[in-house]
Amino acid sequence: RPKLSGPELLCQLKDKVEVTTLTPDLQPFSSLPWATQLPPKSLTADLGPYKSCAVVSSAGSLRYSGLGKEIDSHDAVLRFNAAPTTGYEKDVGSKTTIRLINSQVMASDDHRFLSSSLYSSGVLVAWDPAPFSADLTQWYNRTDYPIFIQYQRYRRLHPLQPFYILHPRFEWQVWQRIQDNMAEPIQRNPPSSGFLGTVLMMSLCEVVHVYEFLPSRRKTELCHYYQRFYDAACTLGAYHPLLYEKNLVKRMNQGSDRDIFTHGRITLPGFSKVNC
Ligand code: NCC
Numbered sequence: 547r548p549k550l551s552g553p554e555l556l557c558q559l560k561d562k563v564e565v566t567t568l569t570p571d572l573q574p575f576s577s578l579p580w581a582t583q584l585p586p587k588s589l590t591a592d593l594g595p596y597k598s599c600a601v602v603s604s605a606g607s608l609r610y611s612g613l614g615k616e617i618d619s620h621d622a623v624l625r626f627n628a629a630p631t632t633g634y635e636k637d638v639g640s641k642t643t644i645r646l647i648n649s650q651v652m653a654s655d656d657h658r659f660l661s662s663s664l665y666s667s668g669v670l671v672a673w674d675p676a677p678f679s680a681d682l683t684q685w686y687n688r689t690d691y692p693i694f695i696q697y698q699r700y701r702r703l704h705p706l707q708p709f710y711i712l713h714p715r716f717e718w719q720v721w722q723r724i725q726d727n728m729a730e731p732i733q734r735n736p737p738s739s740g741f742l743g744t745v746l747m748m749s750l751c752e753v754v755h756v757y758e759f760l761p762s763r764r765k766t767e768l769c770h771y772y773q774r775f776y777d778a779a780c781t782l783g784a785y786h787p788l789l790y791e792k793n794l795v796k797r798m799n800q801g802s803d804r805d806i807f808t809h810g811r812i813t814l815p816g817f818s819k820v821n822c
Contacts, residue, residue, distance in 0.1 A: 550727060552798045556815065557822035558726075559798075563719040565590050565749040567671070567710040574683045580694075583701040589671065589710045593644070594750035595818065596621040601747050602638055603740050604629040605758040605781060606768025607810055613757060614639040616809075620755065624747050626739045627651045630664060630772050637771060642668040646743040649674035649691035652700070660699055669708040671746070672697065675736045676714030685714055712742070720745055724790050738786035744795065744814065754814045760792055760799075762810030 550558065567589045568575060575581040585592065600620040602608070604627065617623060617639035624644045625631070628651055631640045645668050652659045652672060659665060674693040676685040686694070693711065701709060717736040724741075725732050736742070740759055747754045758764075761781060769780035783789050799806070801813035 550797075552800070553820075555723075555727065555794060555798050556820045559720075559723055559745060559748070560817040560820050560822060562723060563716065563745060564713075565716055565746055566713040568682075568713055572682060574686050580698050583698060585708065585710055589669075589746075590749055592708070593669065594622070595816075596643075596751045597753070598622075599624065599643075599747045599751035599754045599816075600639075601740070601744050601754060601756040601759070602626070602629070603757060603759045604770045604772070605761065605810075606766045606771055607758045607761045607764040607781075608634075608637050608771040609764070609766070609768065611637045611758070611762070611764060611810065613637060613809065617641070617757060622747070622751065624743050626743060628657050628664060628772075629770070634772060644669045644671060644743075644746075646671045646673070646739050646746065648672070648739055649689065649693035649696075652693060652696040653691040659696060660703060665700075666704060666707065669710070670700075671710045671712060673712040673717060673736075673739070673742060674714070676717065678718060678734060680714040680718045682714070712746075717742060721787070724787055724794060727794060728790050732787040732790050733785070735785050735787065737791055738783070738788050740788075741786075741791040741795070748814055748816050751816045752819055753816060755801075756795065756812040756814065758810035760796060760806050760810065760812055763807050764810065 570581040570584045598620045599622045600617045601624045614636045618641045622643035623641045651657045675690040767776045767778045769775045769777050799812045805811040
């Protein structure tokens with residue numbers, strides 16, 4: 547297959563991926579009483595457009611980066627899962643506009659999802675590794691983690707905080723973009739939160755800077771900037787097709803290689819700025 551250029555890849559993402567979230571009108575939710583807790587409109591109808599956005603990976607290489615001020619200077623900042631800002635402001639900033647969390651975080655006791663203040667600022671967006679078909683009823687009956695039970699509990703405790711759930715079609719459309727642009731078959735597991743969040747922000751922002759998704763000269767086996775845990779798989783991937791995601795992002799990058807080396811910074815245009 548022909549190897550697509552960066553601009554061609556950007557067009558594919560823009561044309562073939564729909565960034566949608568669950569709304570109360572969708573089956574099977576429309577017949578469930580708690581569906582009224584879901585936001586009435588999709589996320590992209592409610593948020594943005596923002597001029598500049600920062601996507602902050604949770605990589606260990608953010609430690610001692612001193613990127614906090616630069617990250618906070620963006621109009622919107624996306625963070626992932628249990629990644630904190632308190633105590634790490636110098637390196638990762640303190641602004642959180644959106645937090646993208648996987649269903650494991652919502653369900654596991656260690657993360658104290660329902661009670662920890664970590665999750666109470668900004669807009670929450672959750673996702674769950676859905677079956678490949680992306681059929682909503684099939685997924686509802688067999689989620690990877692109890693995302694819907696935890697969602698209902700959280701909404702009751704924090705009724706005013708905006709909280710969206712990604713449509714599983716989105717994760718598999720992003721997966722398909724990765725597979726179609728790789729010569730070999732990739733694992734049939736959804737993309738990482740990092741890549742899903744990057745595409746999400748491309749739909750909301752004019753320009754997106756992604757930090758330490760492609761590691762800088764600070765590259766380390768330290769998994770997260772906020773934990774003393776070492777595993778190269780955090781950067782290279784195991785369950786998620788992470789290395790393939792990084793390959794695509796490298797091809798779409800509009801910034802310089804120097805930016806990656808010194809700042810771990812990638813520059814991507816928002817979809818509104820991509821002309822196909
Ligand atoms: O580690 P995680 O991701 O929360 O990191 C968020 C995103 O940052 C990018 N990353 C992270 C570390 C690193 N060294 N390099 C990176 O590029 C990745 O893009 C990653 O997606 C996830 O994707 O949701 C993930 O979540 C964790 C875990 O569930 C949460 O942190 C909660 O504890 C997964 N870890 C395990 O299941 C053990 C991880 O595989 C993916």
